[in-house]
Amino acid sequence: MPQAWTLTRITAFLWLSLSPVSPYVGNAPPEAAPFPVPAGLPGIPWPEDNPYSPARAELGRLLFFDGRLSANGMVSCAFCHEPAHGFEASTPVSRGVDGKPGVRHAPTLINCAWNRSQFWDGREPTLESQMRVPLTNPDEMGMTVNQAVEKIRDIKGYGPLFAAAFGDPEIDYDRISKAIATFERTIVSGNSVYDRYLAGDKSALTKQQKDGLDFFEKKGECAECHSGPSLTNEKFANLGIGSAELHADPGREDVTGKRGDWGKFKVPTLRDVDRRGPYMHDGSVKTLSDVLDVYAKGGLPNPHLDTRLTPFYLDDETRKDVLAFLDSLNGEGWQQIKPPASFPQ
Numbered sequence: 409m410p411q412a413w414t415l416t417r418i419t420a421f422l423w424l425s426l427s428p429v430s431p432y433v434g435n436a437p438p439e440a441a442p443f444p445v446p447a448g449l450p451g452i453p454w455p456e457d458n459p460y461s462p463a464r465a466e467l468g469r470l471l472f473f474d475g476r477l478s479a480n481g482m483v484s485c486a487f488c489h490e491p492a493h494g495f496e497a498s499t500p501v502s503r504g505v506d507g508k509p510g511v512r513h514a515p516t517l518i519n520c521a522w523n524r525s526q527f528w529d530g531r532e533p534t535l536e537s538q539m540r541v542p543l544t545n546p547d548e549m550g551m552t553v554n555q556a557v558e559k560i561r562d563i564k565g566y567g568p569l570f571a572a573a574f575g576d577p578e579i580d581y582d583r584i585s586k587a588i589a590t591f592e593r594t595i596v597s598g599n600s601v602y603d604r605y606l607a608g609d610k611s612a613l614t615k616q617q618k619d620g621l622d623f624f625e626k627k628g629e630c631a632e633c634h635s636g637p638s639l640t641n642e643k644f645a646n647l648g649i650g651s652a653e654l655h656a657d658p659g660r661e662d663v664t665g666k667r668g669d670w671g672k673f674k675v676p677t678l679r680d681v682d683r684r685g686p687y688m689h690d691g692s693v694k695t696l697s698d699v700l701d702v703y704a705k706g707g708l709p710n711p712h713l714d715t716r717l718t719p720f721y722l723d724d725e726t727r728k729d730v731l732a733f734l735d736s737l738n739g740e741g742w743q744q745i746k747p748p749a750s751f752p753q
């Protein structure tokens with residue numbers, strides 16, 4: 409690929425991703441078309457060494473759904489990150505190739521393009537680096553990197569798709585992870601009624617939703633951690649979830665080695681939250697109403713509980729208000745992604 413061409417393309421791309429794009433309007437020729445971002449979201453931060461192209465995202469989609477990337481031929485990424493369930497697991501924990509239950513809940517991939525770190529404890533920096541973990545975990549997909557590459561190389565139909573995505577049909581691990589990461593960045597949610605409200609349409613939220621928002625921002629202090637375009641400050645906090653278990657998950661402490669980080673987990677996005685329970689890093693909280701009960705108690709007691717959590721009295725009306733507000737975070741984008749009708753052979 410000529411250097412100048414790549415540079416122009418990246419510059420054009422950055423420019424386009426910074427300019428306002430209305431939802432799903434993109435009639436520029438496919439070559440130059442940026443990925444259309446729904447209203448209310450910033451431009452997708454495509455890495456310089458892994459720019460977007462429709463061919464790369466489409467290859468990533470096929471690989472994401474392809475069970476042949478696993479030891480038993482059945483466990484694709486989509487097996488745990490269920491597309492119809494907000495790309496999140498519908499069960500508290502998932503089982504991989506060996507049928508053993510995992511320890512953490514598979515989180516949503518909605519708006520993961522903006523994640524500043526990956527996993528509940530933030531131990532991986534990028535989507536490109538992250539995928540090695542599920543791929544090679546014997547309890548998840550159970551492959552080695554080499555086995556995965558060999559398997560994809562043996563499928564003749566993938567060659568032309570790698571050529572379209574990367575300029576030549578060479579298949580290696582770097583390209584597989586780049587294609588999947590590109591696809592993951594297209595799993596977006598925006599243009600919710602809350603986005604429309606923020607954009608100035610004050611009638612977009614109902615009175616009940618506005619009351620819920622008021623509680624969310626003021627008395628509930630939820631926005632202390634759930635803020636920004638994806639309703640997360642991308643930091644880590646200890647709510648005490650799972651802390652009473654015999655072998656409690658140390659969470660962030662395992663990454664930083666700091667005792668004070670014990671039991672801290674990444675603040676999750678609240679986009680489309682009512683469409684993708686159960687909740688929390690261990691999937692232990694079943695409904696959004698149950699989540700509110702945890703906060704009303706001021707979190708679950710443990711020595712490292714976040715000091716910003718204070719108990720509050722939650723009357724029926726406030727509960728309904730907050731749940732109605734959380735509903736207003738249901739957006740669009742990710743629902744358009746469908747499992748492939750067939751796979752390369």
Ligand code: HEC
Nearest residue numbers: 484485488502503504512513514515526527528539542548
């Ligand atoms: C067997 C179930 C399973 C499979 C298969 C699986 N994942 Fe996951 N995924 C999880 C779990 C569980 C976590 C959370 C683990 C943790 O935080 O330690 C996770 C976390 C992630 C995250 C981090 C999201 C965030 O917000 O921090 C990304 C990204 C991700 N997976 C992508 C993938 C991709 C890509 C594949 C396929 C190559 C894949 N996963 C396959 C269960 C699975």
Ligand code: HEC
Nearest residue numbers: 628629630632633645649673674675676687688689703714
């Ligand atoms: C101190 C930071 C903080 C505050 C304040 C806070 N949260 Fe959270 N929230 C988190 C963290 C961290 C998690 C994940 C905890 C875990 O898995 O152990 C979470 C999880 C959630 C979830 C589950 C989402 C999912 O995908 O599993 C919901 C819903 C939620 N919070 C709503 C709220 C509401 C409503 C309020 C206000 C009453 C609030 N949060 C206040 C940090 C916070």
